[in-house]
Amino acid sequence: MNKKAIALMAACVFLLSACQTKDPDIKETESVGEETETTSQLSGDYYSAIITDGTYKTSLNRGITLGLNSNVNLKAFETGLMDLSQSHFSPDSYYFQEGQYIDAETTSKWLARATEKNPEGLNPEDNGKLEPNERNPIYLDSLLEQNYMVKDGDGFTLGGISIGLAMNTVDYYTQKEFGAEYETKISREELLAEGKKMADKIVQRLRETEGVGDIPIVVGIFEQSTKDNLAGGVYISETISQDGATTVQDWKSINQKKVIFPTSGEESTELSSFENFKSEIENFFPNLSGVTAEALYTDDQIVNMKVAINTQFYGESEIIAFTQNVAEKASSYLLPNIPIEITIKSVNGTEAFLSRKSGETEFYTHVFD
Amino acid sequence: MNKKAIALMAACVFLLSACQTKDPDIKETESVGEETETTSQLSGDYYSAIITDGTYKTSLNRGITLGLNSNVNLKAFETGLMDLSQSHFSPDSYYFQEGQYIDAETTSKWLARATEKNPEGLNPEDNGKLEPNERNPIYLDSLLEQNYMVKDGDGFTLGGISIGLAMNTVDYYTQKEFGAEYETKISREELLAEGKKMADKIVQRLRETEGVGDIPIVVGIFEQSTKDNLAGGVYISETISQDGATTVQDWKSINQKKVIFPTSGEESTELSSFENFKSEIENFFPNLSGVTAEALYTDDQIVNMKVAINTQFYGESEIIAFTQNVAEKASSYLLPNIPIEITIKSVNGTEAFLSRKSGETEFYTHVFD
Numbered sequence: 001m002n003k004k005a006i007a008l009m010a011a012c013v014f015l016l017s018a019c020q021t022k023d024p025d026i027k028e029t030e031s032v033g034e035e036t037e038t039t040s041q042l043s044g045d046y047y048s049a050i051i052t053d054g055t056y057k058t059s060l061n062r063g064i065t066l067g068l069n070s071n072v073n074l075k076a077f078e079t080g081l082m083d084l085s086q087s088h089f090s091p092d093s094y095y096f097q098e099g100q101y102i103d104a105e106t107t108s109k110w111l112a113r114a115t116e117k118n119p120e121g122l123n124p125e126d127n128g129k130l131e132p133n134e135r136n137p138i139y140l141d142s143l144l145e146q147n148y149m150v151k152d153g154d155g156f157t158l159g160g161i162s163i164g165l166a167m168n169t170v171d172y173y174t175q176k177e178f179g180a181e182y183e184t185k186i187s188r189e190e191l192l193a194e195g196k197k198m199a200d201k202i203v204q205r206l207r208e209t210e211g212v213g214d215i216p217i218v219v220g221i222f223e224q225s226t227k228d229n230l231a232g233g234v235y236i237s238e239t240i241s242q243d244g245a246t247t248v249q250d251w252k253s254i255n256q257k258k259v260i261f262p263t264s265g266e267e268s269t270e271l272s273s274f275e276n277f278k279s280e281i282e283n284f285f286p287n288l289s290g291v292t293a294e295a296l297y298t299d300d301q302i303v304n305m306k307v308a309i310n311t312q313f314y315g316e317s318e319i320i321a322f323t324q325n326v327a328e329k330a331s332s333y334l335l336p337n338i339p340i341e342i343t344i345k346s347v348n349g350t351e352a353f354l355s356r357k358s359g360e361t362e363f364y365t366h367v368f369d
Numbered sequence: 370m371n372k373k374a375i376a377l378m379a380a381c382v383f384l385l386s387a388c389q390t391k392d393p394d395i396k397e398t399e400s401v402g403e404e405t406e407t408t409s410q411l412s413g414d415y416y417s418a419i420i421t422d423g424t425y426k427t428s429l430n431r432g433i434t435l436g437l438n439s440n441v442n443l444k445a446f447e448t449g450l451m452d453l454s455q456s457h458f459s460p461d462s463y464y465f466q467e468g469q470y471i472d473a474e475t476t477s478k479w480l481a482r483a484t485e486k487n488p489e490g491l492n493p494e495d496n497g498k499l500e501p502n503e504r505n506p507i508y509l510d511s512l513l514e515q516n517y518m519v520k521d522g523d524g525f526t527l528g529g530i531s532i533g534l535a536m537n538t539v540d541y542y543t544q545k546e547f548g549a550e551y552e553t554k555i556s557r558e559e560l561l562a563e564g565k566k567m568a569d570k571i572v573q574r575l576r577e578t579e580g581v582g583d584i585p586i587v588v589g590i591f592e593q594s595t596k597d598n599l600a601g602g603v604y605i606s607e608t609i610s611q612d613g614a615t616t617v618q619d620w621k622s623i624n625q626k627k628v629i630f631p632t633s634g635e636e637s638t639e640l641s642s643f644e645n646f647k648s649e650i651e652n653f654f655p656n657l658s659g660v661t662a663e664a665l666y667t668d669d670q671i672v673n674m675k676v677a678i679n680t681q682f683y684g685e686s687e688i689i690a691f692t693q694n695v696a697e698k699a700s701s702y703l704l705p706n707i708p709i710e711i712t713i714k715s716v717n718g719t720e721a722f723l724s725r726k727s728g729e730t731e732f733y734t735h736v737f738d
Contacts, residue, residue: 049693051690054649056654058683063684071717078686098684216701224703281421283427315467317443318427318467320418321418322384322425323421324415348440349714353722355735366724369444
């Protein structure tokens with residue numbers, strides 16, 4: 001599953017296929033007069049996106065994920081849900097479309113606290129307390145909807161919906177406007193229990209939404225990482241509501257974590273291999289300012305690694321030679337057999353990029369010039 | 370030659386080869402006790418760099434190219450000289466090392482104006498005039514030295530030197546400290562004549578430098594682009610001094626130019642293909658803020674293209690779908706058979722990157738996450 005996600009992000013080359021479609025006004029089947037293209041896939045690992053009249057259809061609550069704690073959370077929240085969706089909606093027969101059923105106004109209401117005026121609020125009502133351990137925290141920080149479409153004659157029809165719930169492990173709040181920031185910590189247990197209750201309500205509401213009917217609905221609970229964490233969060237539990245069921249059961253927990261090397265890694269083969277790599281390349285230039293990695297673990301096995309190197313360069317020859325050196329040392333020292341992505345940055349932005357996919361022994365290398 | 374340069378920058382994957390060496394103090398042959406590695410090549414298009422004791426040896430005038438008008442000039446100045454050098458010092462038998470013969474102090478003297486105290490200054494003496502058309506401009510803005518090494522037993526010995534002269538087309542100056550900036554324009558004719566005179570002096574001085582002897586010296590004259598130009602400069606003339614000659618003759622002019630699409634391109638197949646591509650992808654998102662390309666021409670033929678797309682994204686799904694779309698449209702609309710590099714940036718930096726090498730029909734695509 002994770003390998004697929006990596007492949008999804010690692011390289012996407014697509015061919016064009018244009019289709020004529022039937023009816024513009026009915027959501028379930030797109031649409032007379034419009035021209036619907038898809039970005040059709042070269043490999044079974046990628047979803048093709050639906051493009052209508054040359055234009056990408058953004059979600060009805062576009063931009064909602066920008067409210068997450070960090071950019072890495074945003075990316076993990078979205079790609080993680082595509083990843084989960086793959087085992088239910090195969091990229092071979094399903095096409096991707098951003099969510100078209102939960103609009104921005106509805107999302108705002110759902111993400112807000114429950115009040116008399118907003119009974120739809122999924123977060124708990126304000127109990128009037130201000131202390132971190134006494135107040136009711138905001139559990140649900142963001143909500144993501146993805147649609148998985150299937151071909152239907154010349155058009156596309158809805159084949160599945162995936163919902164991501166981004167839950168807080170820390171709820172950041174202020175006690176007065178522009179005041180200092182306080183934190184309410186939320187345990188994983190509490191976060192899961194709350195997320196599951198919310199999932200029930202969301203599925204029930206979606207079943208009542210026009211066009212959804214008894215379409216399968218996948219729900220994933222995403223544990224958002226904190227603001228100061230270099231790694232994004234992970235999905236920790238998932239389920240699917242089938243046959244028009246209005247509740248969700250049979251949650252399946254997902255054993256995933258992201259570890260930042262060298263700071264938060266425990267002793268392990270992969271940590272020591274990373275440390276050897278780091279010390280080798282730090283020798284190359286005296287002024288290497290940072291070498292870190294984010295390792296993703298599934299069921300306690302490392303499944304991929306993203307290395308970020310920050311440094312200062314005094315010329316292009318240095319960048320080229322350094323990139324060559326990194327490619328060599330990465331091949332020699334980093335774990336074989338897992339996909340690895342390495343980004344080399346300076347104050348001028350991304351200077352070079354290296355990537356090795358699963359099963360490859362050499363790094364693809366590109367120096368930006 | 371340009372194809373080689375592109376290949377050089379486009380992808381460099383290297384293997385390790387370690388060598389024992391002999392004598393640390395003699396410049397010409399590296400060096401007892403040190404361990405010299407090279408980044409050995411997988412393809413004849415790339416130079417391997419020499420690495421001594423795991424450390425990259427930077428040039429004696431390190432950082433001097435930072436003084437150029439722009440980062441694109443810096444990159445073009447350095448990689449352009451490697452490119453020129455390839456036809457004289459084949460990457461199959463020569464190894465790259467940054468310049469070890471012209472030190473920082475010497476460089477400063479040479480780049481300064483000639484004065485009584487600094488007779489070595491290559492730029493003309495100050496004639497006391499302040500008007501743009503009356504004063505003596507600074508012709509030579511920067512000087513680059515590269516060493517090309519050959520194997521010699523267990524070590525390496527100097528096999529060739531390449532010198533790049535970065536000439537101003539505009540000399541930016543102030544009439545008083547912290548005053549307004551004025552410009553003296555320099556014609557290509559004048560710039561070439563001055564560059565060639567300087568090349569004679571530099572070769573003569575190098576011949577007197579310990580360790581250089583009668584090593585072949587390549588000199589390239591680089592026409593620096595102006596500060597407001599999105600494209601870097603190009604080398605416009607080159608020569609080689611062989612058999613210990615103390616002057617250079619037989620200059621060979623290089624017919625190269627860089628054109629920014631769509632702003633400065635004249636009507637052409639490549640410009641209209643770019644404009645079609647641009648309008649297709651602009652349709653994809655309403656908020657695409659900039660699509661430009663830098664096209665390199667040699668002998669009036671387009672040899673490569675670098676496309677820069679700046680846009681704002683509201684989520685990761687958009688980035689993925691947009692990248693897929695760009696790959697499709699680039700395949701359909703941009704010129705076939707030339708190498709193309711496409712970078713997609715947002716305020717968060719480089720979001721995605723696409724690359725197609727010469728002879729390939731599909732784009733390699735990577736979305737950063």
